[in-house]
Amino acid sequence: MEVLGIDIGSYGIKGCIVETEKGEILSEHYSTPPLQDTSPPKILSQMHQVVKKHFNWSGPIGCAFPAPVSHGNVVSAKRIDPGWVDVDAEQLFAEITGNPVTVINDTDAAGLAEMHFGAGKHMDGFVIVLAVGTGIGSSLFIDRKLIPNTELGQIEIQGVTIENLASYKKRKEEELGKKAWAKRLQQMLETYEKIFHPDLFILGGQLSRKAKKIFPYIKINTSFKPASFENEASIVGAAMIATENKETVFYR
Incomplete structure (x- = not known):
C-alpha cells in the first residue's frame, strides 16, 4: 500500500511516498528548511504545505513525531515546543491535511522500520534500538512487538543523562576522538x-554511519549491529504504522 511518510524535527519536515509492504521509497524526498519555531501553529502550517502543496496527497499519512505519543496525543515535549503537550496531534494533522493521519514517536517509527525491513528483520527476543544523534532515542521490542x-537517553549515569554523555552532539561539542566516544558508548550499553x-x-x-570506525572499540557481552536504514528509517516506520493493526505491532 502507498502511504505518505512524514518525519518532523528541528531540521525540518521531511516526506516521501512509501510502499509499506516492502518498506521501499517510491518518490523523491522533500524537506522544508530547518524549523526555527516548532509551536503547533507553525508546524501545522508547514505540514499543510508539504502534504497539499508539494505532494498534493490524498490518502493515509504516517507521521513520525519528536516526542512520546499515546493514542495520538503528545505526552511530553523535551525536543519540541511545550505547547504540544496534551495536544491530539492526529486530529490536528488530519484536519489540516484532510487525510487520515497516524502519529508515532520518531524513534519508535525508526525501530519499526529496522525490525520489519532492516537489521532486526526476523529477530525475536528482546531488542533495543538506539538512535544516537543530537540526543539518544530508544525503541524496545519483544518478539518484534x-x-x-x-x-532511555534520559537515564542518568553519575548524575548525567546518557544522551548528555554519549550522543553524537556531545561528541562534536567536546571534540571526542574515536576511542573516547566509544568508551562513553560502552558505558551507555553496559x-x-x-x-x-x-x-x-x-x-x-x-553512530550507524561511523560503525566501522567505532564498533571495534566497543566490548560488551550483548550482540550489537548497525541500523540498516539511515535518514529514511522514521519515514518508513511511520508510513508502516498507518496501515498496520496496532494490536499486531504494539506489545500488550
Whole structure:
C-alpha cells in the first residue's frame, strides 16, 4: 500500500511516498528548511504545505513525531515546543491535511522500520534500538512487538543523562576522538545491559554511519549491529504504522 511518510524535527519536515509492504521509497524526498519555531501553529502550517502543496496527497499519512505519543496525543515535549503537550496531534494533522493521519514517536517509527525491513528483520527476543544523534532515542521490542514511548537517553549515569554523555552532539561539542566516544558508548550499553539484559542492540543515527570506525572499540557481552536504514528509517516506520493493526505491532 502507498502511504505518505512524514518525519518532523528541528531540521525540518521531511516526506516521501512509501510502499509499506516492502518498506521501499517510491518518490523523491522533500524537506522544508530547518524549523526555527516548532509551536503547533507553525508546524501545522508547514505540514499543510508539504502534504497539499508539494505532494498534493490524498490518502493515509504516517507521521513520525519528536516526542512520546499515546493514542495520538503528545505526552511530553523535551525536543519540541511545550505547547504540544496534551495536544491530539492526529486530529490536528488530519484536519489540516484532510487525510487520515497516524502519529508515532520518531524513534519508535525508526525501530519499526529496522525490525520489519532492516537489521532486526526476523529477530525475536528482546531488542533495543538506539538512535544516537543530537540526543539518544530508544525503541524496545519483544518478539518484534513495540513497547512504545521509552526514553532511555534520559537515564542518568553519575548524575548525567546518557544522551548528555554519549550522543553524537556531545561528541562534536567536546571534540571526542574515536576511542573516547566509544568508551562513553560502552558505558551507555553496559548500563542498559544491567537493567534490561537484551538479546541485541541495533545502533542507528549518526553512530550507524561511523560503525566501522567505532564498533571495534566497543566490548560488551550483548550482540550489537548497525541500523540498516539511515535518514529514511522514521519515514518508513511511520508510513508502516498507518496501515498496520496496532494490536499486531504494539506489545500488550
